[in-house]
Amino acid sequence: MVAFEKGKKGELETLLRKAVEFHGHLGPFVVIGARMGLIGVREMGAKRNDEELRITVCSKYSVPFSCVIDGIQVATRCTMGNKKLRLKNSSGITARFEVRNEKQVTVKVHPAIFERLKNKFLSENVPTSEMHELAQIAASMPEDEMFIIEGK
Ligand SMILES: [Zn+2]
Numbered sequence: 001m002v003a004f005e006k007g008k009k010g011e012l013e014t015l016l017r018k019a020v021e022f023h024g025h026l027g028p029f030v031v032i033g034a035r036m037g038l039i040g041v042r043e044m045g046a047k048r049n050d051e052e053l054r055i056t057v058c059s060k061y062s063v064p065f066s067c068v069i070d071g072i073q074v075a076t077r078c079t080m081g082n083k084k085l086r087l088k089n090s091s092g093i094t095a096r097f098e099v100r101n102e103k104q105v106t107v108k109v110h111p112a113i114f115e116r117l118k119n120k121f122l123s124e125n126v127p128t129s130e131m132h133e134l135a136q137i138a139a140s141m142p143e144d145e146m147f148i149i150e151g152k
Contacts, residue, residue, distance in 0.1 A: 011038065012139060015075055023070040027131045028117060028138040032093070032146075033071020036107045039143065040097035041076055043105040043152045052099045053078055058090035064121050068093055068109075106150040113146055 012034065019034045020026045046053045055078045059065050069080075069087065072095055078084035093109040117134070120126065126134070138146070 016139065019071050019074040022074050023067065025128075025131070026135045027064055027067055028134040029064045029067035029093075030071040031135045031138040032109060033068030033073075034075045035071070035138070035143075036068065036093075036095045036109075036147065037072040037075025039107050039147060039149060040072075040095055040105055043107075043149060044097050044099055044103055046097075046099055048075070048077055050099065053084060054098045055085045056088055056096040056098075057085060058088045058092065058094040058096075060091065061087060061089060065093060065118075068095075104151050108148040108150070110146055110148055113141075 015034050015038065016026075016031060019030050023030045040055065041048055041050075041053070044050075044053065053076065055072060055076060057069055057072060059068055066087075069085070073079045073085060076085075080087070092111060092114055095107050097105045097107070120134075
């Protein structure tokens with residue numbers, strides 16, 4: 001269904017299946033969220049359900065941008081419900097990962113990528129087939145082209 005960045009297939013593929021089931025559809029933003037969650041957990045050296053992990057997601061609270069929240073939640077098990085994830089209204093998409101107020105890592109969607117996706121979604125009603133295509137691109141794009149990671 002989705003092609004993946006080389007060497008990262010297994011983990012992301014399993015996760016995306018869960019994320020899509022939870023979220024209800026496949027699109028680029030839920031994929032981006034899942035990748036952000038995986039990167040954050042990896043960079044923090046935290047396990048997926050580290051009790052101490054807290055995440056602040058900065059995004060617009062409107063679809064399709066807010067779809068990243070579900071990807072991050074499934075990837076990290078930090079959710080709005082367990083209060084380990086909170087949302088701040090913002091124009092881009094950034095997630096800040098913290099453990100015990102010490103270590104901090106910020107994962108940001110590259111502004112150029114974000115602008116391209118934003119313009120696409122704001123200018124037209126994107127059909128399902130194209131949503132899946134964009135999801136595939138989001139899954140396979142090299143990490144350093146897609147994200148800016150700070151504090152690692
Ligand atoms: Zn969505």
